[in-house]
Amino acid sequence: MTATESSDAADRARRLQRVAELLAEAITPQEVLDAILTDGVKAAEARAGSIGVLGEDGKTIEILAQRGYAASAMAGWESFALDAPTPMSEVIRTGDAIFISDVAERNRLYPSLADRGQDGHALVVVPLAVEGRVFGAM
Helix, strand or coil: CCHHHHHHHHHHHHHHHEEEEHHHCCCCCCHHHHHHHHHHHHHCCCCCHHHHEEECCCEEEEEEEECCHHHHHHCCCEEECCCCCHHHHHHHHHHCEEECHHEEEHHHHCHHHCCCCCCCCCCECCCCECCCCCEEEE
16 A cells, blocks of 8 residues: 555545544434535545435435535425435335446436436445335435
8 A cells, every 4th residue: 555545545534533423423313414414425535415315105205415416406306206216216215225337327227317417426325224124315
């Protein structure tokens, strides 16, 4: 491992430690969301992030928080159907994480998103679960 790689690894470890500390100190749900999205997105070296949970009706997903997305990209996505053809919906329905390498792959897999966010970044969506029950995704 080079000195640069070692320094980068130490920096990532410090950022993840900071997220863990913020989560341990969080008292309210909003503080948890802020810790995950603000510092968690930075620690993961991500550009943006969102957290969605299954609505009380069991048929919709509600976006609880998001960071880093342009307002225009999130317009109309405050809530959406669980059966919508989106990565987050699929993750919540199946419980399996999704890893998409770029916008071309996303558009091929989810054509309904082809007019949204055309930057070339990868996309990762992971389930949020308690005791094996998926209740959301990020």
